[in-house]
Amino acid sequence: MLEVEGIYLEVGDFRLGEADLEVGEGEYFVLLGPSGSGKSLFLEVLAGLRRPDRGRISWKGEDVTRLPPEERGFSLLYQDYALFPHMTVEENIAYGPRAGGLSRADARRAARRAADLAGASHLLRRMPGTLSGGEKQRVALARALAPRPALVLLDEPLSALDWGRRRELRRELRDLHGATGTTFLHVTHDPEEALYLADRIGVMLRGRLRGAGRAEEIFRNPPDPEVGAFLGMRNLLPAAFLREGYCLVGEKEVAAASAAPGLTHVWIKPEDVLLSLEAFPSSARNQFEGRVADWEPAGPLLAVKVDLGGFSLAALVTRRSFEELGIGRGRRVFCTFKSSAVVTVGGAGGEARKARGGKGLPGEIS
Amino acid sequence: MKERGPGPSAFHLLFTVLGSILVLFVLAPLGGMFLATSLGELGRAAADEAVTAALVLSLSAGLAATLVTTLFGVPLAWILARKEFRGKSLLSALVDLPMVVPHTAAGIALLSVFGRETWAGRILGSLGLGFTGTFLGITAAMAFVSLPFLVNAAREGFSAVPERLEKAARSLGASPWRVFRTVSLPLAKRSILAGMIMMWGRGISEFGAVVIIAYHPMTATVLIAERFNDYGLAYARSAAVLLLLAAVALFLLLRVLSGKEVPGGGGRARG
Numbered sequence: 207m208l209e210v211e212g213i214y215l216e217v218g219d220f221r222l223g224e225a226d227l228e229v230g231e232g233e234y235f236v237l238l239g240p241s242g243s244g245k246s247l248f249l250e251v252l253a254g255l256r257r258p259d260r261g262r263i264s265w266k267g268e269d270v271t272r273l274p275p276e277e278r279g280f281s282l283l284y285q286d287y288a289l290f291p292h293m294t295v296e297e298n299i300a301y302g303p304r305a306g307g308l309s310r311a312d313a314r315r316a317a318r319r320a321a322d323l324a325g326a327s328h329l330l331r332r333m334p335g336t337l338s339g340g341e342k343q344r345v346a347l348a349r350a351l352a353p354r355p356a357l358v359l360l361d362e363p364l365s366a367l368d369w370g371r372r373r374e375l376r377r378e379l380r381d382l383h384g385a386t387g388t389t390f391l392h393v394t395h396d397p398e399e400a401l402y403l404a405d406r407i408g409v410m411l412r413g414r415l416r417g418a419g420r421a422e423e424i425f426r427n428p429p430d431p432e433v434g435a436f437l438g439m440r441n442l443l444p445a446a447f448l449r450e451g452y453c454l455v456g457e458k459e460v461a462a463a464s465a466a467p468g469l470t471h472v473w474i475k476p477e478d479v480l481l482s483l484e485a486f487p488s489s490a491r492n493q494f495e496g497r498v499a500d501w502e503p504a505g506p507l508l509a510v511k512v513d514l515g516g517f518s519l520a521a522l523v524t525r526r527s528f529e530e531l532g533i534g535r536g537r538r539v540f541c542t543f544k545s546s547a548v549v550t551v552g553g554a555g556g557e558a559r560k561a562r563g564g565k566g567l568p569g570e571i572s
Numbered sequence: 573m574k575e576r577g578p579g580p581s582a583f584h585l586l587f588t589v590l591g592s593i594l595v596l597f598v599l600a601p602l603g604g605m606f607l608a609t610s611l612g613e614l615g616r617a618a619a620d621e622a623v624t625a626a627l628v629l630s631l632s633a634g635l636a637a638t639l640v641t642t643l644f645g646v647p648l649a650w651i652l653a654r655k656e657f658r659g660k661s662l663l664s665a666l667v668d669l670p671m672v673v674p675h676t677a678a679g680i681a682l683l684s685v686f687g688r689e690t691w692a693g694r695i696l697g698s699l700g701l702g703f704t705g706t707f708l709g710i711t712a713a714m715a716f717v718s719l720p721f722l723v724n725a726a727r728e729g730f731s732a733v734p735e736r737l738e739k740a741a742r743s744l745g746a747s748p749w750r751v752f753r754t755v756s757l758p759l760a761k762r763s764i765l766a767g768m769i770m771m772w773g774r775g776i777s778e779f780g781a782v783v784i785i786a787y788h789p790m791t792a793t794v795l796i797a798e799r800f801n802d803y804g805l806a807y808a809r810s811a812a813v814l815l816l817l818a819a820v821a822l823f824l825l826l827r828v829l830s831g832k833e834v835p836g837g838g839g840r841a842r843g
Contacts, residue, residue, distance in 0.1 A: 253743045275742040283742035288736040293757050301754075302744035353745050 302353030456516030679784025729763025
């Protein structure tokens, strides 16, 4: 297990920490945060490339805070891949095993194994300068895995790729993690990526780690509204407790199964909001009339923003139903969602929900 | 000239003329010197043992200065490129200092540390190493005035290597020494080599500092000055042309080495 206790570091005006974190062996942990939140710095501290001002890092109970990077057994994979431009792909991948003391032949075998795993076998003789983004990514992954690290640190490994490649390699990252059983600590600014990959998620904002937990838990029940806002959660709305089962959102009464005293926000996931032209009888307890204000692409879907008077709500629709509904600005529509789809933030709601076993992964949106 | 505008403007014309005058200023004396020297004169100079000895001394002392400086200058360049510390700008100014020190003054300065009557000079002397009027002294004079070329070129070479490459290598299990040997040095090699050649060329051409420390044995520059003083222009010219040819050869070597920027390094593709 990786244990981070009270890591603190000042770099110029920026302060990292204090950060506490535990990552279990074999876990896929994603550290989520906007750019400039200190995630990359945190990774470099873990890798041993920067010494923290204070705090402790241990791996399997052994204090590694003062160990140089080469003795930690943590591979770091950078966003720009940092492939050695003067070496072939094979020499790149064999670099770690060679540095670890393997003979040339053994290092080459280790490199070929890692290249197989990462789908880079066909690239071995190429020079890095001739590779595409996706190919570089595979090579960088193979290189990071070749020395059989205890922990792989991935710094925004997918953000230099286009959308299609990103999805493809995202899946392979997950498979690779499964196949190697190695612990992955992956840093990203993309909540969707985190949701897709992570066993557990930690959120970092302005140098501070703001809670960590099971992926769906963090999304369902963000530790605080700022985290919620960052997670790109559309429809995170200020709310007040009204009475058992109900809360007040923008002066409208909203049925919320988990409403409890002290709640400060509700999150109505856009994919849970149904859009229709007519009111219709439904078991869903919330149905509001409003007018279309705007829309924007959200992956392959569209997020339609509806003004309900007092607050607005985004609903995800396919492009096809967008056309069928004949949506235009000012169009009168109805928004319908279940009371159980209203996630409450703050108060006892989250706890109550957990106790009832409220689960359900928001799922792969795209 | 890539611009295909509506004919050359007056502005463009003026700058071309001004620039050309400067180029002529470089080209005319050098070309003139070549043309004024007959092949026979050149052959006689090349056969003159004093001339060839002076040329060999200049080239070898310059090379020795370069090699020794590389040993110390490359680590210094790496530190200047990679580390942040207090007094760093002072240190890099210090490295540049020999470029502005008048070269005769540099010779005097070296003599006042390593001359016969100084303690450093006596230590050298007890080791059987003379400074004044020796190969060692000439080498030191050349090194002093030309080391900024090497250190600055190497520093730029190291700066151009992305630090992330070094960091990634460390995280893959390589020691700092191994990272330097396998990543930083190979990637900065070309710049370092260019710096070495520039330094060598600059060392060969040194006169001021050398003449203070050693009139004899005679380097090519000292020989040229002496012949000019004693016998006049025509006599000095053939030796000057030979020295110039040696310098130009080095300069061409530099251009070839630094011009071969093949991305990915060409022939290494076969594993």
